[in-house]
Amino acid sequence: MGLRLGDVAPDFTAETTEGTIEFHKWLGDSWGVLFSHPADYTPVCTTELGTVAKIKSEFDKRNVKVIGLSVDSLDDHQGWIKDINETQNTSVNFPMIADKDKTVANLYDMIHPNSLNNLTVRSVFIIGADKTIKLTLTYPASTGRNFPEILRVIDSLQLTANHQVATPANWQDGDDCVIVPAVSNEEADKKFPKGYKAIKPYLRMTPQPNK
Ligand code: BEZ
Numbered sequence: 001m002g003l004r005l006g007d008v009a010p011d012f013t014a015e016t017t018e019g020t021i022e023f024h025k026w027l028g029d030s031w032g033v034l035f036s037h038p039a040d041y042t043p044v045c046t047t048e049l050g051t052v053a054k055i056k057s058e059f060d061k062r063n064v065k066v067i068g069l070s071v072d073s074l075d076d077h078q079g080w081i082k083d084i085n086e087t088q089n090t091s092v093n094f095p096m097i098a099d100k101d102k103t104v105a106n107l108y109d110m111i112h113p114n115s116l117n118n119l120t121v122r123s124v125f126i127i128g129a130d131k132t133i134k135l136t137l138t139y140p141a142s143t144g145r146n147f148p149e150i151l152r153v154i155d156s157l158q159l160t161a162n163h164q165v166a167t168p169a170n171w172q173d174g175d176d177c178v179i180v181p182a183v184s185n186e187e188a189d190k191k192f193p194k195g196y197k198a199i200k201p202y203l204r205m206t207p208q209p210n211k
Contacts, residue, residue, distance in 0.1 A: 002109035003136065009034070009127045010107045016067070016095035017077050023067075024131060031064040031134075031158075032127040033150065036110045036120035038141045040072040040080040048122075048144050049081075049096075050088025055147060062154050063129075069097040070120055071105055116141050126154060128161065163209040164191065174211060179204040 003010070009032070011024040023034075035052075037045040052066060059066050070077075081092045097104055099120075105111050110120040122139035134157045139145055156167040165177035179188050179196055188196055188204060196206035 003125070003133055005133055005136065007133050008131055009125060009133050012104050012107060014069075014097045014099060014104055015074055016097050017074065017081065017092075018095035021067070021095060021097070026067075027065060027127065027131065029063075029129055031062065031129055031154065032125075033059065033064055033066045033154075034069065034108070034123075034125045034127065035066070035145075036069045036105065036108075036123045038116055038119040038121065039070055040076040041083070044142070044144045045070075046080075046084055046087060048147075049084050049092060050090050051144075051147050052094065053084070053088070053090040053092045055151070056093050058151050059154075062151070062158065064154055066094045067097060068094065069099050069104055069110070071099050071102050071111075071118075073100050074098040112138070124150060126150070126157065128157070159208070159210065165206065165209060168205075174208060176205045177208050179206055 013020060013022050037048060039045065049068060056066065077096045077098050085091050099105050102111065105120045108123060108125065110123040111118065112121050115121055121141060122145055124135070124137040124145065125133055126135040128134045135153055152172065155173055156171065159165050159167065159177060164180050164183050166180050168178055179192065181202060183191060192206045192209065194207045196204045198204045
């Protein structure tokens with residue numbers, strides 16, 4: 001069975017473009033995004049890795065470490081990074097795991113043989129500071145991911161972790177948030193000094209607490 005939300009993200013030691021990484025130790029107190037791509041020297045992956053490099057500061061701002069993975073060799077990663085830097089006008093600035101023996105891919109169930117035989121699909125795991133899995137996403141090889149959406153989810157998850165609010169459909173940074181059901185009205189009065197609107201007893205909206 002694959003990994004589920006709330007599970008501890010499996011620890012591993014792996015060779016990466018930035019040296020050997022012990023995953024949990026490398027994460028330290030940060031949040032993490034572990035994402036796989038099918039193969040080096042492929043077009044959609046080239047655009048994805050370039051995009052992540054360009055928005056790395058957005059992950060840094062949120063105390064999130066990013067790490068990529070495919071089942072290619074370190075040599076291939078290093079050669080391909082030159083192409084990514086050249087064609088995407090960037091400089092890859094995060095580690096990429098060279099998972100040639102598929103240890104990490106199997107640990108995280110990133111190979112879906114009925115979709116893409118022997119290669120990793122486009123998996124994303126967002127991992128909280130407590131090392132548990134907060135989000136999983138799986139995209140097919142043919143669709144490049146929407147990384148602003150991944151940042152948006154991180155913002156939502158961190159609001160929940162820090163302020164006990166959830167975020168409604170299509171929420172964007174700065175929009176009103178939902179007070180989680182576990183917070184009573186009495187607690188909400190204290191916790192949300194900007195106030196809240198109870199549209200229904202179970203649907204209470206409050207201005208985004210960290211704005
Ligand atoms: C790509 O990155 O373009 C790609 C990789 C594997 C299969 C199909 C597309």
